[in-house]
Amino acid sequence: MTAPLLDQLISALRILPGVGPKSAQRMAYHVLERDRERGAELARVLAEAVEVIGRCDSCRDFSQDALCPLCRAPGRERGQLCVVESPADRLAIEQATGFRGLYYVLLGRLSPLDGIGPVELGLELLGQRLAQGEVGELIIATSATVEGEATAHYLAQLARRHGVRPSRLAQGLPLGGELEYVDRGTLSHAFGSRAEVPR
Template sequence: MYEGVVQGLIDELGRLPGVGPKSAQRIAFHILAADPDDVHRLATALTEVKEKIRFCTVCGNVAEAEQCQICRDPRRDPAIVCVVEESKDVVAIERTREFRGRYHVLGGAISPIEGIGPDELRVKELMTRIADGTITELIIATDPNLEGEATATYLARLVQPMGLRVTRLASGLPVGGDLEYADEVTLGRAFEGRRQLDV
């Protein structure tokens, strides 16, 4: 235990996701040793992100304006929408440079254990977007875990009567992985998603 504000800083840093007690302590002492200008820039960045960042009124992604830059981009295909759990998933997909459609950020995944149902997610907003008739394909890119699968199944069943093409991102073995270390679910998905090898 440290005195007053130092312990307060460690406690606050420890509340961040992925930051344990030892990491929080290291970060706190790094801040103490850092140049005051660096600390001021960090404090300003933290304050500005809370003041200036909001969520896009169309897709729910983080944005500085009413709409995010992806929704404002006329080169993006509005007929194909990729549904993701969080804004960080948008960044991951954008890094691939493979997708030229638009997104819909749910704000999480269905998790009965945590008390998160469809009403806690941005499902109604998605249904409103679908209702305008512009969207022809929905790509469901939720995480390949229990909650993500439950969310994908729920969404697929919900939009099925609307006549949309609903697809799910493929999942299976990672490149560079060894078969002996793959779990049964991953290996099973790899078999389901196999494709013909053209040589």
């Protein structure tokens, strides 16, 4: 009953994460009713992005050049390498912390059941980098999930094999969290890993 092209647009919008049939419809109508110019701009940028954006040769993050701006930046501490699962995680660390080292973006985590092993995550490339001797500390910032922990374990072994010190983000109570509402696993871990209060 609707124009075929409009149907196509609505179903094409559903590839975006979190967009169901209703919101895809709302998005299509919104663009057609009010924002054709910027809709055309979105189409152009999207087409160019999927065409042009590749991986940074050094950190494997998304980049339109061989080296991403962060890897090219002078003044970053090259002795510290922080491994994250996704570009979003890298951005979160970059925004929240004063970390001045470099990153390595896995774009995933070890998940043998899904066929994602060390090769799929490009870990031999990471091994080669650690072998060069420039990196002194490998900061492992994978998620605190089962797969993230398995990946962290693998990465720590890889680091030690190349004489690099592995470290992992601290785990415990989130800051500002009420004890009552913290999940059991976190509470049990935090209790077990309690540290003496410094004088």
